[in-house]
Every structure is written in C-alpha cells, then in structure tokens.
Amino acid sequence: MAIVFQKTKGLTDKETHYCPGCTHGIIHRLVAECLEELGVLGDAIGVAPVGCAVMAYDYFNCDMVEAPHGRAPAVATGIKRARPDNVVFTYQGDGDLAAIGTAETVHSATRGENITIIFVNNAIYGMTGGQMAPTTLPGQVTQTTPYGRDVNYSGYPVRVCEMLSTLSGVAYAERVAVNNVPNIRKAKAAIKKALTAQIEKKGFSIVEVLSGCPTNWGMTPQEALKWIDDKMIPYYPLGVYKDVTEKGVHA
Amino acid sequence: MGEKFLMKGNEALAEAAIRNGCKHFFGYPITPQTEVAAYMAKRMPKIGGTYLQAESEIAAINMVLGCASTGARAMTSSSSPGISLKGEGISYIIGSDLPCLIINVMRGGPGLGGIQPSQADYWQATKAPGHGDGQVLVFAPSSVQEIVNLIGQAFDLAETYRMPAMILADGMLGQMMEPVEFPEVVPTPHEKPWALTGTKGQRKPNIVNSLYLQPQELERTIIERQKRYDIIREKEVQVELQYMDDAEFAVVAYGATARVVKSAVSKARAKGIKVGLIRPITLWPFPEKEIAAAAKQVKAMLTVEMSMGQMVEDVRLAANGACPVGFFGRTGGIVPSPAEVLAEIEKMAGGAK
Numbered sequence: 245m246a247i248v249f250q251k252t253k254g255l256t257d258k259e260t261h262y263c264p265g266c267t268h269g270i271i272h273r274l275v276a277e278c279l280e281e282l283g284v285l286g287d288a289i290g291v292a293p294v295g296c297a298v299m300a301y302d303y304f305n306c307d308m309v310e311a312p313h314g315r316a317p318a319v320a321t322g323i324k325r326a327r328p329d330n331v332v333f334t335y336q337g338d339g340d341l342a343a344i345g346t347a348e349t350v351h352s353a354t355r356g357e358n359i360t361i362i363f364v365n366n367a368i369y370g371m372t373g374g375q376m377a378p379t380t381l382p383g384q385v386t387q388t389t390p391y392g393r394d395v396n397y398s399g400y401p402v403r404v405c406e407m408l409s410t411l412s413g414v415a416y417a418e419r420v421a422v423n424n425v426p427n428i429r430k431a432k433a434a435i436k437k438a439l440t441a442q443i444e445k446k447g448f449s450i451v452e453v454l455s456g457c458p459t460n461w462g463m464t465p466q467e468a469l470k471w472i473d474d475k476m477i478p479y480y481p482l483g484v485y486k487d488v489t490e491k492g493v494h495a
Numbered sequence: 496m497g498e499k500f501l502m503k504g505n506e507a508l509a510e511a512a513i514r515n516g517c518k519h520f521f522g523y524p525i526t527p528q529t530e531v532a533a534y535m536a537k538r539m540p541k542i543g544g545t546y547l548q549a550e551s552e553i554a555a556i557n558m559v560l561g562c563a564s565t566g567a568r569a570m571t572s573s574s575s576p577g578i579s580l581k582g583e584g585i586s587y588i589i590g591s592d593l594p595c596l597i598i599n600v601m602r603g604g605p606g607l608g609g610i611q612p613s614q615a616d617y618w619q620a621t622k623a624p625g626h627g628d629g630q631v632l633v634f635a636p637s638s639v640q641e642i643v644n645l646i647g648q649a650f651d652l653a654e655t656y657r658m659p660a661m662i663l664a665d666g667m668l669g670q671m672m673e674p675v676e677f678p679e680v681v682p683t684p685h686e687k688p689w690a691l692t693g694t695k696g697q698r699k700p701n702i703v704n705s706l707y708l709q710p711q712e713l714e715r716t717i718i719e720r721q722k723r724y725d726i727i728r729e730k731e732v733q734v735e736l737q738y739m740d741d742a743e744f745a746v747v748a749y750g751a752t753a754r755v756v757k758s759a760v761s762k763a764r765a766k767g768i769k770v771g772l773i774r775p776i777t778l779w780p781f782p783e784k785e786i787a788a789a790a791k792q793v794k795a796m797l798t799v800e801m802s803m804g805q806m807v808e809d810v811r812l813a814a815n816g817a818c819p820v821g822f823f824g825r826t827g828g829i830v831p832s833p834a835e836v837l838a839e840i841e842k843m844a845g846g847a848k
Contacts, residue, residue: 256700286696291561292704301702307691309564309703312587315557318549322561322569323691325545326519330693348557351550 254280258302265458265465267422268296268364272303274428275335275362278436279306284331284443289323291316295337296370304335314345317352320359331442333360339369342378342402349408356413356447360438363404363450366457367476374460378402381479386460401479405452409485415447417486421454423472427482434484441489454480499676504639504668505530507675508572508598509538511646514680517568517596518544521558523551523577526610527666528600531572552577556584556597563593564703566690568650572598574666575616576607585659586625590705592689592720594653596646597631597661600669603828611828612666614750617805620663621779628717630724632660632731633778635749639673645776647680652731654685656723663778665801667751667830733776734785738764742771744844745789747810748799749775752831756799759836768844778806783813790814795843797821799836801829 254276262268279285288306292298294313301308311319316334324332341349341363352359368386369375375388379401383392393401405419416438420431431453438449454476456468463471502510509531512520520535532548539546545562549555555571562569573581578599588595601616603609620633634649636642642664649660691701707713735753738760739745748756753774763770773789773796775782790796795818798807807822814820823839825831 285694287693289565289691289693298706301704305700307693307701309561309591309691310706311560312557312583315553315560315584318554318557319561319564321547321554322519322521322558322563323565324561325547325558326562326565326567326569327692347550348554351554 252276252280254285254305256303256305260303261299262296263459265456265468267455270422270428271362271364271431271453271455272300274432274435275333276304278432278439279331282436282439282443284439287329288331288333289327291320291323291332291334293334293336293340295340297335297337297364298371300335314340314343315348316340316345317348317357317359317361321352321357324357324359328358331439333362333439335362336364337370338363338365338367338377338379342404350411353408353448353450354411354413356415358442358445358447360442361450362435363452364455365404365452365480366455367401368457368460370457370460381475403480405450405485408450413448414450414486415488416441416449418484419452419454419480419482421472421477421482423454423456423469437489444489446489497676499674501672501674502639503530503670503672504642504664505600505670506534507639508642508646508662508664509534511643511677512570512596513538513542513544514677515568515647515650516680516682517570517650518542519562519567519569520545521547521549521555521562521569521571523549523555523573525574525577527602527669528572528574528598530669531598552580553584556581556588559595560584560588560591560593563588563595564591564691566687566692570596570598572600574600574602575604575613578616578619582625585631586627586629587705588659589625589629589631590627591703592657593659593703594650594657595659596649596653597659599661599663601663601665603826609828610666612751612801612830613826613828614665614752614801615803615805615826616663617778617800617802620661621781621809624659624661629720630779631658632656632727633663634660635663635776635778636668637750637753637774639668639671640675642668643675643677651683656727658723663750665751728780731777732780732782732785734782735774735776736785737772737774739771739773739789741769742789742792743769743794744840745771745773745793745796746799746836746840747773747775747786747796747806749778749806752799752801755831755833756836758833759840762833762837763840763844768840770840770844781809781813786810786813787815787817790817793818795819795821797823797839797843799831799839800824801831802826
C-alpha cells in the first residue's frame with residue numbers, strides 16, 4: 245500500500261510539552277518537514293530560545309543548542325561563522341526575539357548573517373504565564389496589562405517583519421499564520437523559501453508565524469484560531485515583506 | 496623559536512591565540528584592550544579566520560558560545576565593564592560544558608570607572624564569573640612573554656576540562672611593549688564527540704544545553720562538574736616562588752603588581768630583610784597549599800593588589816591563621832610604587848632596618 249503521509253524524520257519521537265490548542269506543534273512540524281524535504285536535516289543545526297519553545301532541542305531531530313534568552317541570533321552567528329555550509333536556524337518567540345533579544349535580531353539581520361529565523365508571534369509571554377509581550381496588541385488583557393494594553397503607557401506592539409525589511413542584509417522576510425489549512429500551507433512554503441535562501445547563501449531570512457496561545461489568551465483553541473484572524477492579522481498583515489531571492493534586490 | 500618581537504601585550508596575546516589554532520574572534524571595542532580586536536581584524540582575514548565585531552559584549556560572548564558549540568576554538572576579549580556584560584553568556588558556557596577563551600584586560604571600576612590598570616575584578620573572575628555554581632580557569636600573567644606562554648595552556652586546559660578559561664590581565668600588561676618569543680606550538684588533539692557539526696544522518700543529534708528542570712538531574716550535572724574542578728585544584732595550580740627558601744616574611748601578589756613587588760622585595764633583601772615573593776599564576780585554581788605551607792614558615796604575610804583587597808581573602812583562608820596576613824593596595828587605576836611596597840614590607844618586618 246502506498247504511504248500518503250507519515251511523520252517527518254525531522255522530529256524526534258519525544259512527546260511535546262505544549263498546551264492543548266497551541267500551534268507550536270504545527271510550526272515544529274513545518275520546519276522539520278522543510279529540513280527533510282530540502283535534504284538538509286543532516287546538515288542542520290538549530291538554536292532553541294528561552295520561552296515556551298525552550299525544549300525544542302528535544303523535538304527537532306538534528307544537532308541543537310539552547311541559547312540564553314534573546315541571544316539565539318548571536319549563537320547562530322557563532323555557529324554559522326565556524327560552519328558556513330551547515331544550515332543554521334533559530335526558533336524564537338516574541339519576548340525572546342523582539343524584547344530581550346532585539347539587538348541580536350536587528351544586528352544579525354543587518355549583517356546579512358546567512359541564517360534563518362523562525363519567529364513565533366503569539367502576542368504574549370507563554371512560558372511565564374501570560375504577561376505582556378512586545379507584540380501584545382493595543383487593549384489586549386494580559387497578566388501585566390490587566391486593564392488592557394494602554395499604548396499611552398506601555399507603548400505600541402512591534403511589527404518585526406516591517407522593521408527588518410528596511411535592512412539591506414535581509415534576503416527574505418515573510419509573515420504567515422497557522423490558524424487554518426490554507427495559511428498552514430503558505431507558512432510551509434515560506435519556511436522552505438527562507439531555508440532555501442540560506443542554502444543559496446543569499447543572507448538573512450525570517451519567517452514570522454502568527455501563532456495561537458489559548459491557555460494564556462483565556463480562550464478555547466477554536467476561539468484562539470479565530471482571534472488570529474480577527475485581531476492579529478489586521479495589526480500584523482500577512483505577506484512577503486522582503487524577497488531578494490528571485491527578482492533581485494528590492495526593499 | 497628564537498626570533499624576538501617587540502610587541503604590546505594586547506597584540507602579543509592576539510598573535511599567540513592565532514598561533515594556538517584560534518580562528519574565531521568575536522569582540523566589541525573597549526579601552527584598554529582594543530588592540531586585541533584591531534590585531535585580530537588585520538590578521539584573521541589573512542588566515543581564513545573570523546574577526547567579527549559584535550553589536551555588544553553580550554552578543555560577542557554568545558557568538559563564542561555558538562562557535563564553541565561546533566568544537567572550534569573561539570575567543571573574546573574585553574575589559575572590566577564589558578566582562579560584566581558577558582557574565583550571562585559565561586554562565587551558560589559553563590553550564591553547557593563548552594571550552595573557550597575570555598580575555599579581561601582589567602581597568603578601574605565600579606561602573607564606568609576609569610581606563611587605567613586595575614585588579615579589582617579578582618572576585619568576579621574567581622568567585623562569580625556568572626550566576627550559579629561554576630568556575631572558569633583564571634590565569635594571571637605578569638609579563639608579555641607570560642601572556643604568550645599562557646594562551647596555549649589556557650586553550651588546552653579549557654578543552655581538556657570543557658570549561659572557559661580566562662586570562663586576567665590588566666591595562667598595564669595590555670599596553671606595555673616587551674620583547675617576546677613565540678614558542679613552537681604542538682597542538683594537543685582533543686576529541687569533541689559532543690560538537691554540533693550536523694548529524695549527516697550518521698549519528699543521534701548532539702544537544703548543547705544548560706537547562707535541567709529536574710533538580711536531581713541539575714544537581715548531578717553540577718556535582719559532575721565539581722569533580723572536574725577537584726582534579727583541576729589538584730593538578731593545575733601554577734605559582735612562582737622567589738626568595739622563599741629562607742624567607743621570614745612573604746608578599747603575595749599577581750599580574751603587573753607582582754613586578755612592582757619583585758622590585759620592592761629585592762630592595763628589602765638588600766636591606767637585610769628576609770622576605771620572599773609568592774606569585775600565583777593561576778588564580779583559580781588558587782595555590783592554597785603553597786600559601787598554607789608558606790604561612791607556617793613565615794612570621795607574617797602581606798598581600799599587595801590593585802584593589803581594595805580581594806585576593807587577600809583567599810590568602811587568609813589558605814593561611815588559616817598560621818600567620819598574620821596584611822594588605823596593601825592602590826586602586827582606581829593607580830599602580831603601587833616600589834617605594835610604597837617597600838615601606839609596607841619594612842612595617843611588616845618590624846620597622847625600617
């Protein structure tokens with residue numbers, strides 16, 4: 245009998261610790277499938293963040309290192325400079341990438357560091373139990389914005405792809421979501437394109453993935469997926485923000 | 496071997512690192528160590544190596560972490576305020592059991608402090624280079640030649656024991672020029688089965704990590720590391736003893752300060768005071784046994800530092816009450832003068848003779 249679908253070799257058999265309805269599992273699978281389908285799983289070195297995905301080193305079936313909070317792009321830089329022919333990726337959340345690690349993110353991007361960042365934006369700190377993230381939406385209630393995020397007091401959410409797309413070192417930047425099947429298929433294509441940009445030594449690539457956190461949003465999984473459509477995508481429009489892979493350099 | 500070069504401490508240090516197989520340097524400019532970075536920027540491209548100016552000290556040490564995790568020899572260099580920033584990364588490197596080399600060309604602190612020589616980071620280097628239970632190997636050269644000689648050892652021991660090594664120099668050593676020879680390097684091969692190189696589908700993934708959520712597991716890894724530390728304390732201590740055979744008094748000093756003390760000790764000897772010098776070359780592991788033995792031999796000891804008194808605590812612990820241990824220090828970027836130290840030696844010996 246022909247096999248039509250099987251678990252990717254890019255993931256280990258370890259059971260993940262993610263909450264029910266969390267979309268980290270989907271994103272892990274997409275990254276792993278892309279590494280396998282591109283034939284680079286044996287060359288891959290991944291960098292796990294601090295945050296919900298801290299134990300990603302147990303889930304990806306490739307060499308992995310766990311970085312200090314926010315420092316994954318710097319750690320990836322060190323790896324890539326020593327081993328330019330390996331495929332090096334980081335997997336980071338919004339607090340890790342856009343708060344404590346902003347400098348590492350921006351500077352690895354502007355150096356055109358030939359690495360791929362998978363940026364999981366769920367608009368909240370998950371691991372520590374639901375505090376305001378740099379990407380928490382205006383008015384969004386979290387443990388540390390109990391009256392809703394007041395932009396006059398706490399400032400505005402960061403649009404990472406828009407910001408990074410202004411930097412000359414960035415080869416590819418796309419924002420995707422994983423809240424329905426068509427979006428998941430687009431997300432996979434984006435991740436594959438980002439990794440391909442790295443394999444072809446085009447420079448820095450990032451895929452921002454809008455992701456659900458039903459536990460800390462206080463929603464059912466279904467409500468969380470709908471919230472991505474209703475609230476997140478309007479503030480964080482999906483699409484390609486930078487692509488020098490085919491049409492030459494343009495902002 | 497044999498050819499002598501007149502070099503600044505910082506440049507000799509960089510050249511020695513390259514000759515010992517370091518091909519990856521990550522740094523950030525800070526006085527008084529910037530010549531290390533400048534030298535690396537010039538030399539690394541010519542040998543196919545990496546010189547990368549990071550966006551911060553924090554990024555630089557994390558680039559070292561990543562680079563070291565692939566098994567490559569990696570280093571960073573900074574001065575006191577920059578080393579404070581590296582503390583997080585150093586702790587992770589310790590926790591991940593990775594070898595690397597860190598240079599601290601110390602300047603005065605706290606805060607932005609000053610840019611003149613200091614030894615006020617002794618506690619930071621030997622007691623708490625980062626959070627958690629952990630140590631780094633700490634070498635304290637007192638000449639440009641000794642910097643060169645210790646770099647190779649530092650890399651080798653870091654790889655043998657899978658931990659960071661630090662060269663704790665100061666602004667004086669970094670900036671002074673002296674003739675140096677570069678010894679022939681015989682590289683010691685180190686197997687690195689833990690290195691991240693890609694599985695090539697041939698082996699299980701390697702994981703470099705410092706997270707252990709089960710306390711029993713975390714305690715086990717720390718105890719395993721402590722066992723290595725015990726071996727290091729036993730085997731890797733280096734100390735220079737001068738005029739100690741018949742000494743009735745001893746001065747303990749390291750680094751550039753030890754040069755000043757040497758000169759004061761010679762002058763005291765010329766005056767008939769039987770005083771010797773104990774110069775720790777490794778600050779961690781600390782020469783406890785040698786100091787304990789000396790404490791039983793001499794009537795009194797004096798510790799001289801460019802700080803308000805940091806190493807003196809370790810000297811007192813090692814002496815364990817066997818003799819009084821006095822302290823003399825200048826700080827904030829001031830180097831003690833031989834005359835000042837001589838006066839202290841005379842005081843210790845019971846007044847000028």
